[in-house]
Amino acid sequence: xxxxxxxxxxxxxxxxxxxxxxxxxxxxxxxxxxxxxxxxxxxxxxxxxxxxxxxxxxxxxxxxxxxxxxxxxxxxxxxxxxxxxxxxxxxxxxxxxxxxxxxxxxxxxxxxxxxxxxxxxxxxxxxxxxxxxxxxxxxxxxxxxxxxxxxxxxxxxxxxxxxxxxxxxxxxxxxxxxxxxxxxxxxxxxxxxxxxxxxxxxxxxxxxxxxxxxxxxxxxxxxxxxxxxxxxxxxxxxxxxxxxxxxxxxxxxxxxxxxxxxxxxxxxxxxxxxxxxxxxxxxxxxxxxxxxxxxxxxxxxxxxxxxxxxxxxxxxxxxxxxxxxxxxxxxxxxxxxxxxxxxxxxxxxxxxxxxxxxxxxxxxxxxxxxxxxxxxxxxxxxxxxxxxxxxxxxxxxxxxxxxxxxxxxxxxxxxxxxxxxxxxxxxxxxxxxxxxxxxx
Amino acid sequence: xxxxxxxxxxxxxxxxxxxxxxxxxxxxxxxxxxxxxxxxxxxxxxxxxxxxxxxxxxxxxxxxxxxxxxxxxxxxxxxxxxxxxxxxxxxxxxxxxxxxxxxxxxxxxxxxxxxxxxxxxxxxxxxxxxxxxxxxxxxxxxxxxxxxxxxxxxxxxxxxxxxxxxxxxxxxxxxxxxxxxxxxxxxxxxxxxxxxxxxxxxxxxxxxxxxxxxxxxxxxxxxxxxxxxxxxxxxxxxxxxxxxxxxxxxxxxxxxxxxxxxxxxxxxxxxxxxxxxxxxxxxxxxxxxxxxxxxxxxxxxxxxxxxxxxxxxxxxxxxxxxxxxxxxxxxxxxxxxxxxxxxxxxxxxxxxxxxxxxxxxxxxxxxxxxxxxxxxxxxxxxxxxxxxxxxxxxxxxxxxxxxxxxxxxxxxxxxxxxxxxxxxxxxxxxxxxxxxxxxxxxxxxxxxx
Numbered sequence: 001x002x003x004x005x006x007x008x009x010x011x012x013x014x015x016x017x018x019x020x021x022x023x024x025x026x027x028x029x030x031x032x033x034x035x036x037x038x039x040x041x042x043x044x045x046x047x048x049x050x051x052x053x054x055x056x057x058x059x060x061x062x063x064x065x066x067x068x069x070x071x072x073x074x075x076x077x078x079x080x081x082x083x084x085x086x087x088x089x090x091x092x093x094x095x096x097x098x099x100x101x102x103x104x105x106x107x108x109x110x111x112x113x114x115x116x117x118x119x120x121x122x123x124x125x126x127x128x129x130x131x132x133x134x135x136x137x138x139x140x141x142x143x144x145x146x147x148x149x150x151x152x153x154x155x156x157x158x159x160x161x162x163x164x165x166x167x168x169x170x171x172x173x174x175x176x177x178x179x180x181x182x183x184x185x186x187x188x189x190x191x192x193x194x195x196x197x198x199x200x201x202x203x204x205x206x207x208x209x210x211x212x213x214x215x216x217x218x219x220x221x222x223x224x225x226x227x228x229x230x231x232x233x234x235x236x237x238x239x240x241x242x243x244x245x246x247x248x249x250x251x252x253x254x255x256x257x258x259x260x261x262x263x264x265x266x267x268x269x270x271x272x273x274x275x276x277x278x279x280x281x282x283x284x285x286x287x288x289x290x291x292x293x294x295x296x297x298x299x300x301x302x303x304x305x306x307x308x309x310x311x312x313x314x315x316x317x318x319x320x321x322x323x324x325x326x327x328x329x330x331x332x333x334x335x336x337x338x339x340x341x342x343x344x345x346x347x348x349x350x351x352x353x354x355x356x357x358x359x360x361x362x363x364x365x366x367x368x369x370x371x372x373x374x375x376x377x378x379x380x381x382x383x384x385x386x387x388x389x390x391x392x393x394x395x396x397x398x399x400x401x402x403x404x405x406x407x408x409x410x411x412x413x414x415x416x417x418x419x420x421x422x423x424x425x426x427x428x429x430x431x432x433x434x435x436x437x438x439x440x
Numbered sequence: 441x442x443x444x445x446x447x448x449x450x451x452x453x454x455x456x457x458x459x460x461x462x463x464x465x466x467x468x469x470x471x472x473x474x475x476x477x478x479x480x481x482x483x484x485x486x487x488x489x490x491x492x493x494x495x496x497x498x499x500x501x502x503x504x505x506x507x508x509x510x511x512x513x514x515x516x517x518x519x520x521x522x523x524x525x526x527x528x529x530x531x532x533x534x535x536x537x538x539x540x541x542x543x544x545x546x547x548x549x550x551x552x553x554x555x556x557x558x559x560x561x562x563x564x565x566x567x568x569x570x571x572x573x574x575x576x577x578x579x580x581x582x583x584x585x586x587x588x589x590x591x592x593x594x595x596x597x598x599x600x601x602x603x604x605x606x607x608x609x610x611x612x613x614x615x616x617x618x619x620x621x622x623x624x625x626x627x628x629x630x631x632x633x634x635x636x637x638x639x640x641x642x643x644x645x646x647x648x649x650x651x652x653x654x655x656x657x658x659x660x661x662x663x664x665x666x667x668x669x670x671x672x673x674x675x676x677x678x679x680x681x682x683x684x685x686x687x688x689x690x691x692x693x694x695x696x697x698x699x700x701x702x703x704x705x706x707x708x709x710x711x712x713x714x715x716x717x718x719x720x721x722x723x724x725x726x727x728x729x730x731x732x733x734x735x736x737x738x739x740x741x742x743x744x745x746x747x748x749x750x751x752x753x754x755x756x757x758x759x760x761x762x763x764x765x766x767x768x769x770x771x772x773x774x775x776x777x778x779x780x781x782x783x784x785x786x787x788x789x790x791x792x793x794x795x796x797x798x799x800x801x802x803x804x805x806x807x808x809x810x811x812x813x814x815x816x817x818x819x820x821x822x823x824x825x826x827x828x829x830x831x832x833x834x835x836x837x838x839x840x841x842x843x844x845x846x847x848x849x850x851x852x853x854x855x856x857x858x859x860x861x862x863x864x865x866x867x868x869x870x871x872x873x874x875x876x877x878x879x880x881x882x883x884x885x886x887x888x889x
Contacts, residue, residue, distance in 0.1 A: 089806075089823075091571070091848065092806070092807070092822040092823055092847070092848040092849065092850065093847070093848060114570065114571070133570075134570060135570075183787075183801040183803075184800075184801070220742070223742060223743075225742045225743050226743060226764075230803065247786065247803060249784075249785040249786055249787065251741065251742040251743070251785075252741035252742055252767075252769045252785065253785075254785050254786035254806060254807050254822075256786075256806065
């Protein structure tokens with residue numbers, strides 16, 4: 001018979017059932033659950049662990065034994081980063097995956113779900129994901145996940161996925177839950193209260209001390225559900241043991257991860273973990289700073305140009321998703337203020353500038369394509385519907401950011417009655433006032 | 441490096457001895473299911489509808505091979521098939537299912553002996569959806585007529601002989617869904633009659649001279665019984681959000697009841713369309729499972745778990761037990777004797793029907809559909825592997841496996857006259873589960889891959 005047994009075969013002989021029943025009768029408290037059964041009509045019950053045996057070992061001892069089994073604290077301390085590659089299956093389809101980890105808790109997980117690529121990451125302080133699935137973010141650009149998901153990703157970001165490695169230093173709380181029978185596996189269970197408030201139950205094999213399961217609550221499609229992760233197929237990599245096979249049951253999701261390759265202490269580019277800025281704003285990143293501005297303006301087309309000094313500050317918010325500019329200058333000898341935001345409209349893939357000044361008090365929206373061939377960014381309000389109506393005729397406006405260097409750029413304002421013939425009305429010469437960097 | 445393996449705790453000798461003495465009290469294994477209280481006689485107990493004669497995942501076949509050789513059972517035939525989750529119905533040497541091509545859904549009949557297509561009939565425009573395209577509903581066969589429901593609501597009664605149309609009803613037009621559904625996808629709600637988010641998925645149920653379908657329309661028209669000969673409306677009932685499982689006909693205390701899972705509840709209708717009882721439950725795509733003489737198991741994914749109900753003779757139901765250990769998704773459980781076997785996400789579990797006691801758990805199969813016959817559990821995993829094991833509350837000991845299909849295999853298989861039929865979005869395969877004659881190879885002549 002050629003049958004290859006599945007990875008586990010968990011079953012309870014009658015003797016075990018009887019023993020479980022006796023044990024459950026003897027042990028009060030929430031861990032003496034009778035096989036996940038409740039007879040009360042309402043409420044979801046805790047389903048893990050199955051039953052508890054009398055012997056208990058201190059949580060710190062369980063964790064210490066686990067770390068020894070995994071290769072020892074000294075070897076683990078010598079590991080600063082890792083990259084895992086292999087196959088990841090969800091929705092019954094299999095694709096390659098890659099995980100990047102760096103101490104203390106930087107994390108990036110690239111995989112596919114339902115034939116769509118998903119990136120989940122934690123930058124050390126906050127989570128982001130790139131998830132096009134309609135059940136989740138449903139958009140084609142990176143976003144911050146809802147708080148319950150973010151909390152889960154932060155937990156996933158614990159180095160090697162194991163919060164017990166440096167539990168005390170990371171502010172996690174350990175509580176022994178005693179010995180347990182996890183569906184046929186004799187384990188020691190430890191509750192880990194993460195510093196972010198999440199609570200997980202970890203099961204360590206009583207014989208090998210290796211982690212075999214992680215049970216947690218996790219966000220899943222608009223609800224919080226039980227999430228069970230099982231670890232097996234441990235293999236040695238540079239003196240430490242890593243699980244090369246994981247199964248995850250989360251709500252109705254089943255995911256299976258098979259590691260093909262694990263590399264430790266790999267050089268990982270720093271921006272692997274940080275929120276990806278919108279591409280158009282990456283091109284404008286040099287705008288951030290404090291600038292001395294020379295403005296050249298004229299109140300009417302046939303009047304002479306008026307030149308005066310000004311000042312501008314431009315800041316980035318939301319991980320570079322928005323640039324906010326405050327510009328002060330003199331217009332025909334009178335102080336003027338302009339506030340502008342620069343964003344990348346992902347739906348139209350265009351630069352969008354929202355311009356409000358203290359003269360019109362009107363949000364004027366300029367929309368433009370990506371960087372022009374000559375390096376300029378050109379945006380107009382011809383299509384945005386915000387052009388100023390002069391008591392009837394509409395006067396369109398256009399703004400052009402000329403090559404944005406590290407320490408210098410220019411901006412030109414123009415007006416047009418028809419969107420085709422443009423007349424320059426103002427120009428601004430920005431020179432960095434905050435020290436800047438070498439180069440242009 | 442030796443791969444890590446789980447340790448299974450050794451039985452405790454003393455307690456094991458005590459348990460042996462007590463074993464008779466716990467109930468002996470019963471591999472042959474008790475007869476269901478149904479009107480079908482054994483002669484008609486084929487797999488003529490979704491999940492078999494009683495919609496319970498049970499086939500009356502006997503004499504199946506108890507184990508398989510390394511290469512698995514003989515491939516009776518294999519042929520291409522289009523997208524869809526529609527399962528297979530078998531009657532009188534013909535297999536009926538539906539699939540979609542590039543533009544439309546199609547009801548099709550195949551010869552069970554050769555796998556040759558006999559006829560096909562359009563079933564409506566193609567349905568596309570995130571989890572997979574194509575029809576969901578399984579045809580129901582009643583002698584010379586096959587009833588099929590397309591994802592967009594086209595209900596067809598066709599001649600089983602040649603596919604000619606006997607009658608047809610457009611459920612979207614006859615019973616429009618005018619209220620927003622709970623599970624409306626992100627985006628604007630389309631005006632006018634709506635399509636169920638996952639398409640019309642329930643399989644038509646025969647009740648005497650009636651064909652019962654779930655319409656999802658509101659205001660007393662969520663379920664409809666049509667004259668099976670003419671398609672004329674006989675009765676309508678209930679005001680419930682459309683579900684994605686199929687109604688089941690059971691008989692409890694001498695009274696026949698149509699059990700269905702619309703929206704987030706369990707309901708029972710009489711064959712005349714009268715509401716007998718209803719009980720709050722969870723949204724699910726799995727099937728209610730009749731546990732004779734008077735119990736019903738329902739199960740749902742996420743944290744809902746399983747609920748065993750007992751139908752009271754005087755009306756209404758009583759909750760017997762709940763369990764977080766059995767969370768059926770698109771797969772439904774089966775009952776073999778006194779035990780329930782079913783998938784809890786990707787863990788196959790055995791629970792004692794009487795009280796929900798967990799008997800064993802088996803991972804390593806992924807998600808899957810389980811059916812049973814001849815005391816065997818037959819599992820089709822979500823990645824196309826077929827695995828058999830004796831149904832036993834003592835544990836899951838696989839005695840054969842075969843990678844029959846690949847890709848996403850979420851459709852329950854069918855079993856009739858010793859042949860197991862399974863499909864995915866590309867192929868339909870027939871496996872001969874009967875013991876092989878000496879020298880037979882696993883690959884039958886004429887397979888069309």
